[in-house]
Amino acid sequence: MAGRVIALDVGDVRIGVAVSDPTGTIAQPLEVYRRVGYGPDSKYVKALCDRYETDQVLLGLPLNMDGTLGGQAQKAQDFGRVLEERMGLTVFYQDERRTTVTAESVLISGNVRREDRKLYVDKLAAAVILEQWLATQSRQKEE
DSSP states (O other), X not given: XXXXXXXXXXXXXXXXXXXXXXXXXXXXXXXXXXXXXXXXXXXXXXXXXXXXXXXXXXXXXXXXXXSOOOHHHHHHHHHHHHHHHHHOOEEEEEEOTTHHHHHHHHXXXXXXXXXXXXXXXXXXXXXXXXXXXXXXHHHHHHO
């Protein structure tokens, strides 16, 4: 699959956002959005998709460590349904277990101060989610 993909690390308070390049191979952290509610949040995502000329959205799916769906994963899927049904977007999901830990590690190794990390961790986690998904898509093309 070619084209841009918008990736979201959806939390209760913030949404980390990343975007792929036009060829769908490189992930770039973009921004952090403060949540308001399903209506405004879905309009924000739709506007992002319009800006980057895509209808493809990747949501991080926060599975439990045993791989089962928990409350947060259900919230992500509920938001995904809103994006599909109300905004007409195509939604994909990627297991996001440990992506925030990975993002935190990157920020720590980059000597980002503790107070500043929360400004970056969500969008960096979204980029990690997107990188993992893009790598999976690339491997599937090769098979």
